[in-house]
Amino acid sequence: MRTLVVRLDSMGDVLVTGPAVRALAAGSDHVTFLAGPLGRTAAELLPGVDEVLCWEAPWVVADPGPVDPEAVDSLRDRVAEGRFDRAVIFTSFHQSPLPTALVLRLAGVPWIGAISVDYPGSLLDVRHVLEGPDDDLPEPERALSLARACGAELPEGDDGRLAIRPVRPPEHLPHPYVVLHPGTSAPARAWPAEHHRSTCTRLTELGFHVVVTGGPGERDLTAYVADGEAQDLGGLLDLEELAGVLAGAAAVVVGNTGPAHLAAAVGTPVVSLFAPTVPAVRWAPYGVRSVLLGDQGAPCRGTRALTCPVPGHPCLATVQPREVVGAVVDLCGYPDQSERFVS
Structure with a gap:
């Protein structure tokens, strides 16, 4: 199972998807994370991620330039080369996953899941809907709810907290x-x-x-x-x-x-x-x-x-x-x- 995980905004946004990524990785042979420029280095630190692709989405960044058809075509080609079995698109509540889902469909991704308040037509296989109190969850839990709707669960012993790959605290700084x-x-x-x-x-x-x-x-x-x-x-x-x-x-x-x-x-x-x-x-x-x-x-x-x-x-x-x-x-x-x- 080759899984594409998508989160196209900032470093913190990527980090809060970490528990959901680990859940998806538990049922995958390979996980690629598609991140934006502001989130790429955070994605590289997430446990469960094998590869990181980077692309700046004009429907996500705060100060976007015009949509460049050649750039979109390039993303489509890169995704097509990955031959993914599924993709899961993570967004904040005010973002739509549908533009990204369209590109992934054009790239041949056969199965896509996302949270969407809008009717997705044939763009999503799992349209996870959160309304009222259910959409007022901590962001890590909101993302994990999508992963679960897509059939993924955290592995046994995973506490669901945020995590990155092990890092070494500096020895030269005086404690505490x-x-x-x-x-x-x-x-x-x-x-x-x-x-x-x-x-x-x-x-x-x-x-x-x-x-x-x-x-x-x-x-x-x-x-x-x-x-x-x-x-x-x-x-x-x-x-x-x-x-x-x-x-x-x-x-x-x-x-x-x-x-x-x-x-x-x-x-x-x-x-x-x-x-x-x-x-x-x-x-x-x-x-x-x-x-x-x-x-x-x-x-x-x-x-x-x-x-x-x-x-x-x-x-x-x-x-x-x-x-x-x-x-x-x-x-x-x-x-x-x-x-x-x-x-």
């Missing part, structure tokens, strides 16, 4: 350390940089070693947050190296962005600075100890806004550094386990 990851994929999900910087100072004063992480485009931000007190790893890590740093941490402070799910995948407790532009019930860190901070009833709730639509960014700006420090202590204690007062 806390990771601050101030960057986000959308400004609406960002906690103010000055709050991260103050949190870094407070944690250092309590005796924690602090490590600040971020991508190559976030070096100014990580340097500002670290402020010479913390170890600044901004722009220095690939995804596997970042996973190792997160795996070795006592806790991670991060917004609703891909590294939150990466932390969950390596089993590290998360202080989640969660803007309610998407529902926390679906997208909060899954399967690990966590503390959720942020006003989940704020006016931006459910808007999926990339830029905050409310002056002052109240859902997150009102969260104070002392609350974050308190959450870190609640999750992992103090560095020397002695009692101290968080003011």
